[in-house]
Amino acid sequence: MYLLKLILRNALRHKLRTLLTVLGLLVAILSFGLLQTVVDAWYTGANSAAPDRLVTRSAVSLVVPLPVHYRDKIRAIDGVRSVASANWFAGVYQEPKNFFPQFAIDPATYLAMYPEYRIHPDQLRDFMRDRKGAVVGRKLADTYGFKLGDVVPLRGTIFAGNWEFVVRAIYEGATPKTDTSQFFFHWEYLNETVRTRAPQRANQVGVFVVQVSDVSRAAEISATIDAQFRNSPAETLTETEKAFQIGFIKQTEAIVIAIRIVSFVVIFIILAVMANTMAMTARERVGEHATLKALGFGPGFLGGLIYGESLTIAFAGAGLGVLLTFPVADWFGAKMGTLFPVFEVSTETVWLQFTCALVVGVAAAVVPAWRAARVRIVEGLRAVG
Numbered sequence: 001m002y003l004l005k006l007i008l009r010n011a012l013r014h015k016l017r018t019l020l021t022v023l024g025l026l027v028a029i030l031s032f033g034l035l036q037t038v039v040d041a042w043y044t045g046a047n048s049a050a051p052d053r054l055v056t057r058s059a060v061s062l063v064v065p066l067p068v069h070y071r072d073k074i075r076a077i078d079g080v081r082s083v084a085s086a087n088w089f090a091g092v093y094q095e096p097k098n099f100f101p102q103f104a105i106d107p108a109t110y111l112a113m114y115p116e117y118r119i120h121p122d123q124l125r126d127f128m129r130d131r132k133g134a135v136v137g138r139k140l141a142d143t144y145g146f147k148l149g150d151v152v153p154l155r156g157t158i159f160a161g162n163w164e165f166v167v168r169a170i171y172e173g174a175t176p177k178t179d180t181s182q183f184f185f186h187w188e189y190l191n192e193t194v195r196t197r198a199p200q201r202a203n204q205v206g207v208f209v210v211q212v213s214d215v216s217r218a219a220e221i222s223a224t225i226d227a228q229f230r231n232s233p234a235e236t237l238t239e240t241e242k243a244f245q246i247g248f249i250k251q252t253e254a255i256v257i258a259i260r261i262v263s264f265v266v267i268f269i270i271l272a273v274m275a276n277t278m279a280m281t282a283r284e285r286v287g288e289h290a291t292l293k294a295l296g297f298g299p300g301f302l303g304g305l306i307y308g309e310s311l312t313i314a315f316a317g318a319g320l321g322v323l324l325t326f327p328v329a330d331w332f333g334a335k336m337g338t339l340f341p342v343f344e345v346s347t348e349t350v351w352l353q354f355t356c357a358l359v360v361g362v363a364a365a366v367v368p369a370w371r372a373a374r375v376r377i378v379e380g381l382r383a384v385g
Contacts (some may be wrong), residue, residue, distance in 0.1 A: 035266070044341065056236050084113060133169070274364035303372060317357065
């Protein structure tokens with residue numbers, strides 16, 4: 001117990017220095033946690049993908065559509081449970097900065113594949129009955145103030161013209177990591193409108209979402225689907241939903257890598273600050289260490305004092321940093337709107353924060369503890385005068 005009291009007294013001997021070091025650690029651990037949460041948010045779509053869902057798209061490019069009649073041919077393949085079409089819409093709500101994902105879907109089949117989207121039965125029924133109806137996620141509704149019955153005007157980009165949709169349902173997420181920032185409407189409404197405005201673009205689908213009955217056959221079924229349309233005017237590429245999502249992430253992989261590097265650079269910088277603090281502390285106490293040695297305390301005791309003080313400061317800063325990470329992440333996620341559909345601090349991030357604090361605390365004390373353990377009594381006492 002007396003060792004712990006001595007460590008605490010040593011840590012508080014220079015209150016301003018300790019306070020500034022703790023503050024630096026707090027900022028570093030908080031920054032590290034937020035940067036890691038940004039990386040996690042980037043991978044949310046891939047991590048939440050279901051293993052029994054496949055995505056079939058054009059083998060040429062995602063922007064090249066597929067004929068809608070492919071849907072029936074895919075459904076007839078052995079092992080396929082259900083097929084739904086989906087089109088990326090990319091409409092503008094009021095102004096370009098108001099970005100959120102918009103999809104034209106086959107509502108009955110598509111929504112049945114995503115049980116993580118929780119919709120009240122009455123709202124779902126209203127949506128199914130309304131040709132211009134739309135389903136919006138809870139986060140999207142909260143961000144823009146959408147309520148049931150509201151008319152949402154969108155200015156088309158891929159599909160030109162002014163479009164109006166009526167909010168008939170608001171879906172909740174089954175878990176906090178469910179994406180509730182999306183906007184869904186009827187593919188038939190899109191197709192009928194396009195048929196009148198640009199007939200040559202009608203009866204085309206962006207992707208088909210395919211649900212398989214046996215996850216172990218996903219690769220086999222993917223190959224069968226692609227073989228079905230090989231050498232046709234519109235060849236396909238079928239992959240798991242996770243692989244499809246990762247394909248998007250790879251387009252911005254350099255950004256993700258840069259964020260990861262910056263997060264660890266922050267920790268390295270605070271390690272240098274912490275090491276300097278402990279080095280100053282050790283230099284100031286050379287006489288004290290020599291006196292303790294003269295009284296019979298061994299090198300292990302002196303090293304324990306320095307390691308204990310370093311770890312105490314490190315974990316004080318880390319504890320405060322971790323506590324602040326949660327409210328700051330909530331605030332940041334709210335400010336980002338639908339840019340990051342899920343912005344949640346994971347348990348893994350918290351463990352990483354404390355692990356970094358442990359590494360900083362230990363590494364910063366290595367050299368000072370080694371010097372304290374090797375100090376000679378005569379030289380140490382001479383340094384007092």
